[in-house]
Amino acid sequence: MSESPTPYRVLARKYRPQTFDQLIGQDAMVQTLENAIKRGRIAHAFLMTGVRGVGKTSTARLIAKSLNCVGPDGQGGPTISACGICDPCQAIAEGRHIDVIEMDAASHTGVDDMRNIIEAARLAAFSARFKIYIIDEVHMLSKNAFNALLKTLEEPPEHVKFLLATTEVNKVPITVLSRCQRFDLRRIPAELLAKHFQHVVDEEQISAEPEALALIARAAEGSARDGLSILDQAIAHAGTDAGGVTAVQVREMLGLSDRGAVRRLFALLLSGDAPAVLAALAEQHALGVEPAALFRGLLEAVHGVTRAKAGGAPDPAQSVEERAALEEWAGKLGHATLHRLWQLLLKGLSEVETTAMPMEAAEMALLRVVHAGTLPDPGELLRKLQSGEPMPALDAAAPVAGGGAPVMAAPVMPAVRLPADFPALIEGVASRHAHLAQQLHDYASLVRYAPPELAIHPKRPIDGNIAKALGEVFSIEWKVALADQPGEPTLREQELAAKAAAEQEILDSPVVAAIRTAFPGAELIEDERSIA
Incomplete structure (x- = not known):
């Protein structure tokens, strides 16, 4: 077998941008650099940040070429449009220029590495206009390494430029950020x-x-x-x-699902056809589609319908059939329905991704979406509960939107269980708002307790919105009044009083009284050790 005359280069390397014109999706940054170079306002340090693969290191190399390009005739100066022909341009593109030093901070994290750079930076460039240091993943440097670099980074020699790149700019010390001209490279559309x-x-x-x-x-x-x-x-x-x-x-x-299959499954969910939904899920699973990928497709469909309903610009990558389907659903489904669908599917995706049984979790989540259409609307349920009207049956037929799609309703409890007394209320609050529960326990004097109404006298200021916290915990609107006159002792006062009474009862017992007579000065202490 004859060998290929040239080794294969992966596309990501072969099509790495060699000029700023080839750098896609970063027009604002390119414009800023072009203006800076034209006016001779070139910073001594640049920081490129952004997610992986958006062009941080490529941008650093392009800046190095732009600053060191001498043109085809060898007489040119810094330019945003590097010629790519001169010796500096070719050497930098091939990674062999002696004055353009690239280092990976992940493998050069120590202070000694920085000292080497600082010492070398004092020497003039060997053949280029500028000596340039490109430090990739700069956030990986140690604290001492950053400190060693600071002074040189702030006042480098005239012939030195620093080009830093990182995916985690939050880990770069603010002292370093303040010394650099920062460019945030965007995700490419x-x-x-x-x-x-x-x-x-x-x-x-x-x-x-x-x-x-x-x-x-x-x-x-x-x-x-x-x-x-x-x-x-x-x-x-x-x-x-x-x-x-x-x-x-x-x-x-x-492992993606066919978008047409996703739309068919979405239509089945809206129609409430549980057997057909399960069959469609099984069919996609047999084709190798992961349940999580299917849920992401359904979420994209809900998002697309919502955008269409809100008048957003369509995705240019969508087919004509997909746009037509989304616009049709947008005309039939209300905003509240779409938002509830989003929440149900988002919860289903979370369950599918975290469970040991993703297929079973997917089935249960989709059935929850199907049967949510038969549950009463939560706002209407709360109104009837407060007014004392008869509650709707849970198996009542789902209301239907235009085109036969049931209106989705978020699953709610058929009745709201309220705490029997004030201590039970505090216990319930403690499950989600421990600090507020402790304050209610220690400082709240109960004046009136008639759920969902509560009146208390705070013996000390209580932080937080009590009514909002109670609403979050017990899923019903509460009315909380702060009275001027105290009512019952606080729960802490009641506990202390009960403890004092118990101690006095022990002290008054004949045995303890005899012991105290025999041993004057003896005290009653509480043994907190647990007994096995």
């Missing part, structure tokens, strides 16, 4: 990624369906490098297939 991937497959002379590239762009989550890695995998997955990269292959590779 999916439509720009899809357009970029189309350019890549055209250059590679590989056919790819637009929907397949749109799926890869979504999966990349704003990262060009991640997207190119997925595209590389998709091309390998397609092999020598004459159809090239197809949406079906990409879904199979990524």
Whole structure:
């Protein structure tokens, strides 16, 4: 077998931007750099931050080329449009320029590494206009290393520039941030990624369906490098297939559900057809679709319907059929219904991702969505409870929206259980608001207790909104009044009084009285040790 004359380079390396024109999705940063270079206002230190794969290290290399480019004739100065022909441009692009030093802070975290940089920074550049240090993942440096770098970073020699890159800017000391010109690189929009991937497959002379590239762009989550890695995998997955990269292959590779299948499942949920919902879920599972991926698809559908209802711009990656379906549902479903659907599906996704039985959790979560349409509306239920009207039957037929889709209602309890007395109320509050419960126990003198009404006299100021906390805990609106005159002793006062009475009863007993007579000065103490 004959070897290839040149080794294969992955797409993420082969299509790394070599000019600022090729850097996608960062127009604001490029404009700022261009203006700074044109006016000669070049900072001595730059910090690039953003999620993985948006171009932080590539930007640092492009800045290094722009500052050191001498043009094809060797007479040029700093420019945003590096020629890519001169020796400095080519050496920097190939990573072999002696005056452009790249280091990974993850493997050079110590103060000695920084001292080496500081010592070397004093020496003039060997052949370039500027000596440039590119420090990747700078947040990994130790505290001492940062401290050693501070003075040089603030007042470096005229011939030195520092280009720092990090994915976790919150871990970089504020003293370092204040000495750098900061650029926040944005996530690249999916439509720009899809357009970029189309350019890549055209250059590679590989056919790819637009929907397949749109799926890869979504999966990349704003990262060009991640997207190119997925595209590389998709091309390998397609092999020598004459159809090239197809949406079906990409879904199979990524474990994604067919968007048409998601829409069909969404329609079944709205119709309340439980057997059909379970059958559709089983069908997708048999095709290799993970339950979590299916729930994410359903959440995307709810989000798409809500955006369509709110008049938001459609996703350019959506097909015509998908847009039509979303607009149709937007005309039938109300905002409250969509928000409840979102919450139910979001809770289902959380359960599916954290349980040891994802398929069973998915079935239970989807059935909860189906049967939520037969439950009474929580606002109407509370109104009837307060007014004393008859409660609706829980198995009553669900109200129907236009087109036959049941109006979803969040599952609620058929009745609200209120605490029997004030101590029970405090015990309930302690489950979610421990500090407030302690204050009510120690400082609240009970004046009146008639749930959901409460009147107390605070013997000391009580922090927090009592009515809001009670509403959160007991799922009903409370009326809380602060009285001027005290009522009953606080629970703490009652406990102390009971303890004092118990101690006095012991002291008054004949045995203890005899002991105290025989041993003057003897005291009664409480033994807090547990007895096995």
